[in-house]
Amino acid sequence: MMRQAGRSLPEYRALRTDVGMLESCFRPDLLAEITLQPVRRHDADAAILFSDIVVPLKAAGVGVDIVAGRGPVLDHPVRTLAEIAALPTVEPGQLDAVVEGIGGVLAELRDDQVLIGFAGAPFTLASYIVEGGPSKNHGITKALMYSEPATWHALMEKLTPTVITFLRAQLEAGIDALQLFDSWAGFLSLKDYREFVAPYSRRIFDAVRPYGVPMIHFGVNTTELLGEMAAVGPDIIGVDWKTPLDVAAARVTAHLTEVGLPAPRAIQGNLDPAVLLAGPEVIADQVGRICAEADAAIAAGDARGHIFNLGHGVLPETDPDAITRAFAEVHAR
Numbered sequence: 001m002m003r004q005a006g007r008s009l010p011e012y013r014a015l016r017t018d019v020g021m022l023e024s025c026f027r028p029d030l031l032a033e034i035t036l037q038p039v040r041r042h043d044a045d046a047a048i049l050f051s052d053i054v055v056p057l058k059a060a061g062v063g064v065d066i067v068a069g070r071g072p073v074l075d076h077p078v079r080t081l082a083e084i085a086a087l088p089t090v091e092p093g094q095l096d097a098v099v100e101g102i103g104g105v106l107a108e109l110r111d112d113q114v115l116i117g118f119a120g121a122p123f124t125l126a127s128y129i130v131e132g133g134p135s136k137n138h139g140i141t142k143a144l145m146y147s148e149p150a151t152w153h154a155l156m157e158k159l160t161p162t163v164i165t166f167l168r169a170q171l172e173a174g175i176d177a178l179q180l181f182d183s184w185a186g187f188l189s190l191k192d193y194r195e196f197v198a199p200y201s202r203r204i205f206d207a208v209r210p211y212g213v214p215m216i217h218f219g220v221n222t223t224e225l226l227g228e229m230a231a232v233g234p235d236i237i238g239v240d241w242k243t244p245l246d247v248a249a250a251r252v253t254a255h256l257t258e259v260g261l262p263a264p265r266a267i268q269g270n271l272d273p274a275v276l277l278a279g280p281e282v283i284a285d286q287v288g289r290i291c292a293e294a295d296a297a298i299a300a301g302d303a304r305g306h307i308f309n310l311g312h313g314v315l316p317e318t319d320p321d322a323i324t325r326a327f328a329e330v331h332a333r
């Protein structure tokens with residue numbers, strides 16, 4: 001269910017009362033327990049590693065914290081070539097706590113349950129680094145990209161190895177699938193995505209493909225970018241709630257075919273998180289519609305399979321029982 005699924009759970013809030021968000025990501029016992037809480041409660045088929053996209057930056061020594069009600073905030077934004085040069089790259093040894101926590105999760109999962117690891121893609125990480133925190137329009141980030149392309153590319157070159165090291169650590173520890181979140185890539189035009197972002201995301205997928213686990217790629221508001229995001233190398237393309245899955249899959253397949261890449265891929269998505277606030281009938285209805293759209297995509301030869309998922313993060317005010325109900329609806333199909 002992606003970011004902040006755990007926030008809706010009282011057992012998560014109880015565990016976190018005296019522990020900071022990022023601190024909990026570096027405590028193997030807490031990492032494992034928080035990862036497993038929603039799996040136990042909702043009978044999920046997959047666990048999503050409890051971590052955050054800024055964890056590898058924190059591990060590398062970057063001054064960053066997750067501020068309640070806001071998100072990741074940096075002590076100092078990074079905007080110049082000198083600041084980029086001074087930005088550390090994460091070393092595998094700095095991720096030992098994450099590796100140990102993954103071992104704890106895998107020891108508890110049933111054989112028919114999988115663990116999905118993840119990382120933030122360089123553009124989305126760059127946005128937090130350049131803005132210094134969450135941003136509504138990513139204006140400073142995009143202005144840097146447009147006005148100083150060499151500086152931009154230096155930042156992406158700097159971040160790409162950190163993302164690869166973070167994913168490799170998780171893969172060596174035994175994750176069964178991975179997701180690369182380019183959450184905010186949808187703020188870019190297709191042309192800018194191709195020029196300033198795609199080469200780095202492609203390099204990441206190429207680096208981790210030899211591990212042979214399914215690879216998912218996702219961003220919000222990416223209707224216009226879906227084909228290009230599939231072309232950088234994932235096996236599964238995540239879709240937000242705005243595009244019907246069959247329409248999204250047809251777009252992806254058409255683009256991949258046009259550029260001579262293997263198709264079809266699988267699709268992931270795409271329940272509107274707000275539906276979970278709307279009551280049991282609406283949940284049943286919308287789950288049914290999404291599964292039917294995925295079936296149509298598969299029947300048309302536009303998708304190899306479907307992972308049921310939300311179209312973005314769980315809203316904090318969501319009743320955990322609504323999530324359990326949505327999962328049961330999916331399992332009943």
Ligand code: 1CP
Nearest residue numbers: 002003004005006049050051052053070071134181183313
């Ligand atoms: O649901 C889970 O707990 C799974 C673990 C997880 C994941 C997959 C967390 C824990 N974060 C993420 C990924 C993440 N983090 C993304 C990519 C996915 C997405 O688009 O949702 C992004 C953009 C972030 C950055 C982030 N971390 C934000 C967004 C701020 C913004 O710019 O709008 C926020 C609010 C966080 C904090 C965070 N990360 C995770 C949790 C459980 C929380 C909330 C902390 C808390 O209140 O307890």
